[in-house]
Amino acid sequence: LNISAAGLEPTSRGLIAVNDHCQTSVPHIYAVGDVIGPPSLASCSMEQGRRAVCHALGLDPGVAPEHIPMGIYTIPEMSSVGLSEQDAIGKFGSALVGRAKFYEIARGQISGMTNGLLKMVADPDGKELLGVHIVGEGATELIHIGQMGLLHHIQVDRFIENIFNFPTLAEAYRVAALDIAKQRSRR
Structure with missing residues (x-):
């Protein structure tokens, strides 16, 4: 992906590090799903995407998910x-x-x-x-x-x-x- 061109560096495991809002070290870039690591479930990726969009738009995403099946x-x-x-x-x-x-x-x-x-x-x-x-x-x-x-x-x-x-x-x-x-x- 050449993520270094976007100002990002992969972790030692080749993943993209994000905070609780799926925001990378470059504030306007978000990452979700398999590129950020486990649990690598489609249901989690969809929720991560929703939470990232809420954060980017300044909306309250609600309580972070616990006990993911x-x-x-x-x-x-x-x-x-x-x-x-x-x-x-x-x-x-x-x-x-x-x-x-x-x-x-x-x-x-x-x-x-x-x-x-x-x-x-x-x-x-x-x-x-x-x-x-x-x-x-x-x-x-x-x-x-x-x-x-x-x-x-x-x-x-x-x-x-x-x-x-x-x-x-x-x-x-x-x-x-x-x-x-x-x-x-x-x-």
């Missing part, structure tokens, strides 16, 4: 948001993990799903939601429930106390939360 459109789909089990253990020393297998959920049985799993990661006390990881049909759709839970600091028990449409795969959140509650009760 990742989706892999394979068969089966995979999606993740928040801390992994390993990251939670590294940060807190331990973690409680609840699992819901799709074939155990009514919708999974009705649809003949033999594969699929929702994994919910909680703090060592099993109270605070830290992450959600899903493999299976509809994973990239289901992940947004976990994303909203993380954004709003929802406690694990809120997934137990609330009603999900039945039969839906979203019920897996309740089943995984019940699994965490069961582990918590054994302590």
Whole structure:
């Protein structure tokens, strides 16, 4: 790209450094997407572009995104948001993990799903939601429930106390939360 002609220099990784507004070291030049580095997701690139335009026009872009979900459109789909089990253990020393297998959920049985799993990661006390990881049909759709839970600091028990449409795969959140509650009760 010959970015040096624009007064920019790539980082040691060949990326373009930007601030929180996607503004480069040259104030009137913005960069978004893969050229600024991870997470290199189309959804993030679009939001970065929106935030950059808002900043350039002097508009308030709102609160910066947190807990960005990742989706892999394979068969089966995979999606993740928040801390992994390993990251939670590294940060807190331990973690409680609840699992819901799709074939155990009514919708999974009705649809003949033999594969699929929702994994919910909680703090060592099993109270605070830290992450959600899903493999299976509809994973990239289901992940947004976990994303909203993380954004709003929802406690694990809120997934137990609330009603999900039945039969839906979203019920897996309740089943995984019940699994965490069961582990918590054994302590």
